Amino acid sequence: MSEFTYLYRGRADQTGSPEERQQHLVKWRAWFQELGANGHLKELGHPLENGGVVVKGSQKIVTDGPFAEAKDVVGGFSIIEARDLAQAVELSKGCPILELGGAVEVRPIQTMSM
Amino acid sequence: MASGDxxxxxxxxxxxxxxxRLFGIHNLALAEDVVQDAxxxxxxxxxxxxxxxxxxxxxMTAAKNRALDVLRRERTARNFAPELGRWIESEWTLAPVVEEYFAPNIIKDDLLRLMFSCCHPQLPEATQVMLILHILxxxxxDEVASAFVSSHAAAEKRITRAKKVLATSKRLFDTTDPDKLSARLPAVQRALYLLFNEGYHGASPESAVRAELCREAMRLAAMLLEHPPGATPATYALAALMCLDAARLPARVDASGHLVPLFEQDRGQWDQELLAEGLGFLALSAAGSELTEYHLEAAIASHHASAPRMEATDWATIVSLYDRLMTLRPSPIVALNRAIALAQRDGAEHGIAAIRAITEHDRLMAYPFYSAALGELALRCGRSRTAGEHFRAALALARNPMEREFLERRLGACETGEVPEVCNKRM
Structure with missing residues (x-):
């Protein structure tokens, strides 16, 4: 088993009705439950605040976030266990963020054994 | 959190x-933005x-924090609620004042104020209902549009216009002024009644949407009852009629999704808890001398509810209640329901005559159950060809697949010449 991180990209959409948002949350819970039940969920991870700063270069220039367009902002991450990248990608396809036009970035976590 | 709560x-x-209440109702759009953000x-x-x-x-905390940000940022640029006054000018007072506005018992009153605000006299009744559904x-x-079977653009236009009317006042409706409250209470009751009816009889194709509208109306009526000046006998009667009608909802659609008319419903499926609650409210509505259309409709519903079988229904009393309803709030729909009850009391031919005698029956021409009622009664009189014509006319007006399917089945009954069982009893 290898570890992967899922980076959830894309801010929650501004247009949905309260009811739709609630239904959307139910889908997330179901998705995580399924990942967990099959032994793929190493860590739920954390949501990230939208605010923040970027510190850049040798001059240590500090600029305000957000750092990208709303659709690219990383809103949170989780740690996943999967056989290989192909399986991690397959599992990510169930992520409800995709239904709202968001994206999941699947990145293998580098381990020493390599 | 379950998916259905x-x-x-x-x-x-x-x-x-x-x-x-914090921003002033003229800043409704800002309030909605803050809610979206939360x-x-x-x-x-x-x-x-x-x-x-x-x-x-x-x-609520997320909304409160966002509200604080907004007030800090815009306290000089915008006018907020007048009573907020100077409190928001200083950091010393800003946070405690906002905290007070978000106290749970206060929010309960705010909801009621907002409900009364939505029933603004300058707005048509149907728009008030849409506004309540949207804001409260x-x-x-989109959900409002689908509930009222209207286009998104049409619903949006009405809601936007209505919000502009609300924005002409700065404050939420003052529910602590008893004169103002009792002056607007009938409009609020009427809006909740229409909301319930839209769910119960409306054209929306999805039965789930319809049940939701009924539930929302009942929730708001319960809210009105919790507030002493709003808990008048008429409000109790309104709550009673909602409970008694809603109790029949589980039997209105059978296991295969078919519409089941009252006469054929499995009464064992009626919600006994709601029936009991409805009868309790009906008893409370009897205080005082006021008799409203809600009292009469609740009384009619209670007679249906208390009949263990369709045949045991007290049609004579129901007809007389409809007679009184016709003097209090005449409408072609009430007249049609009266005629159907009359057919049960005196026989199908009398029912047909009563339907034919409805003044303004042209207003019912777009309503599928006008022709359907004529069809049903013709069928009982053994005139299956005439009945078939009526059902065909009704079918052309069916507003959703469920109604279409129901009317097709009735049409099928005409063609096989099968006379519904219910009819033979009183002919």
Missing amino acids: HLFRHQSGRMVAALT FCRALEVWRIRGVPENPCAWL CGFSV
């Missing part, structure tokens, strides 16, 4: 209510960390 929807109204935050955090122990409080019940414009 509508927490977000209900919390939306509570947050808008608190925020409009929901976005909730979605982003909860989807990963799960729903917190007290989701309502979490959302958290339905999106």
Whole structure:
């Protein structure tokens, strides 16, 4: 088993009705439950605040976030266990963020054994 | 949080209510933005960390913090609620004042104020209902449009216009002034009644949408009952009629999704708890001397509810209640229902004559159950060809697949010459 991180990209959409948002949350819970039940969920991870700063270069220039367009902002991450990248990608396809036009970035976590 | 508990929807109204009192109702759009923002935050955090122990409080805190940001940023640029006055000018007073506005017992009153605000006399009744659904019940414009079988553009136009009317006043409706309150109470009761009816008899094809509208109307009526000046005998009667009618909802659609008319419903499926609650409200509505259309409709519903079998229904009393309803609030729909009850009391031919005698029956021409009623009665009189013509006319007006399917079955009954069992009893 290898570890992967899922980076959830894309801010929650501004247009949905309260009811739709609630239904959307139910889908997330179901998705995580399924990942967990099959032994793929190493860590739920954390949501990230939208605010923040970027510190850049040798001059240590500090600029305000957000750092990208709303659709690219990383809103949170989780740690996943999967056989290989192909399986991690397959599992990510169930992520409800995709239904709202968001994206999941699947990145293998580098381990020493390599 | 279960998928069916509508927490977000209900919390939306509570947050808008608190925020409009804080910002002033002329800043309704700003309040709605803050609520959207709180929901976005909730979605982003909860989807990963799960729903917190007290989701309502979490959302309310998110809205409150965002409101503080807005007040700080815009306190010089915008006018907020007049009574907020100088309190927001200083950091010393800002946070405690906002905290007070978000106290749970206060928010309950705010919701009621918002409900009364939505029933603004300059707005048509149907628009008031849409506004209540949108602002208080958290339905999106699309959801309102689908509930009223209207286009998104049409619903949006009405809601936008209505919000402009609300924005002409600065404050939420003052529910502490008893004269003002009792002057507007009938409009509020009427709006809740129409909301319920839209769910119960409306054209929306989805039975789920319809049940939701009924539930929302009942929730708001319960809210009105919790507030002493709103809990008048008429409000009790309104709540009674909602409970008694809603109790029949589980039997209105059978296991295969077919519409089942009252006469054929399995009465064992009626919701006994709601029936009992409805009868309790009906008893409370009898205080005082006021007799409203809600009293009469609730009384009619209670007679249906207390009949163990269709044949045991006290049609004579129901007809007389409809007679009184016709003097109090005449309408072609009431007249049609009266005629159907009359057919049960005196026989199908009398029912047909009563339907034919309805003044303004042209207003019923677009309503499929006008022709359907004529068809049903013709069938009972053994005139299956005439009945078939009526059902065909009704079919052309069917508003959703469920009605279409029901009318097709009735049409099928005409063609096989099968006379419904219910008819032979009283001919």
